[in-house]
Amino acid sequence: MFFDDFLRLTDDMAREGWAEANAGNLSIRLDGDALAQFPDRQCRGPWIPLAQPVPDLGGETLLVTAKGCQLRNVSHAPRRDCGLAELRADGGAYRPVWGFEGTAPTSELAAHLLSHQVRLRRSGGAERVILHTHPVTLIALCHVLEPDTRQLNRLLWGMHPEAVSLFPGGIAYLPFAIPGSAEIARATCEAFETYSMVLWEYHGIFASADTMDRAFGMVQAAEKAARIYQTACALGGVRRVLPDDAIAAVAASLRLTPVAGILDGEGGHGA
Ligand code: 2HA
Ligand code: ZN
Numbered sequence: 530m531f532f533d534d535f536l537r538l539t540d541d542m543a544r545e546g547w548a549e550a551n552a553g554n555l556s557i558r559l560d561g562d563a564l565a566q567f568p569d570r571q572c573r574g575p576w577i578p579l580a581q582p583v584p585d586l587g588g589e590t591l592l593v594t595a596k597g598c599q600l601r602n603v604s605h606a607p608r609r610d611c612g613l614a615e616l617r618a619d620g621g622a623y624r625p626v627w628g629f630e631g632t633a634p635t636s637e638l639a640a641h642l643l644s645h646q647v648r649l650r651r652s653g654g655a656e657r658v659i660l661h662t663h664p665v666t667l668i669a670l671c672h673v674l675e676p677d678t679r680q681l682n683r684l685l686w687g688m689h690p691e692a693v694s695l696f697p698g699g700i701a702y703l704p705f706a707i708p709g710s711a712e713i714a715r716a717t718c719e720a721f722e723t724y725s726m727v728l729w730e731y732h733g734i735f736a737s738a739d740t741m742d743r744a745f746g747m748v749q750a751a752e753k754a755a756r757i758y759q760t761a762c763a764l765g766g767v768r769r770v771l772p773d774d775a776i777a778a779v780a781a782s783l784r785l786t787p788v789a790g791i792l793d794g795e796g797g798h799g800a
Pocket of ligand 1: 635637661
């Protein structure tokens, strides 16, 4: 079930148009039930040192998409296009224990691992899924908006009441950094201290959630809000949005707390 759901998620990301060519990658911290679905896992190579160790993930096993794979192919060749990476007890190295046949983990592995480490701590262990993808309308916003986290979230939350409901943790706007670099990994995990998604300028989105459905739904909801904005612009321009007090009331009705520093009238926290 768990692995079937994972393969369906990779298919769905491709079908959404979020994953051209080798775009996008996924990683999931496995619990005992999920690990039990890979009874044939075994050491498939030596420990590979990590430039940025992740001590809080020591001993964990993650299901990760492969470097260069096309998400549309993962369900057709899972042992090539994804695999399990087991972290050494000190979090300073990993080794493949299933899959990655002729391949290796995603080029964004450092960003995934450092992000898991932060979100594990911030969520008390609940968050297990990190999803990276290239949704076209969210990326297009980088070309028209000021590079500003508060403006981005107010715009998206103001488009539809489901926006704050589905991503109350907000989206951090991250200035451009080279894909796969140590710099993008460091800046992403810093942003995840506060927000549950990160928009990489001109590139795509990183999302963290407890379940695959929630991670996918958060990105869908953000992309939907961006498309509503795009449609409103095409219809002559945005004249009205959900006001901040309505956004706050929607969140309160669901017992959700929107990330601080975005809405007016909440006491001036910095975002
Ligand atoms: O996996 O999307 O950011 C390919 C990418 C890199
Ligand atoms: Zn990418």
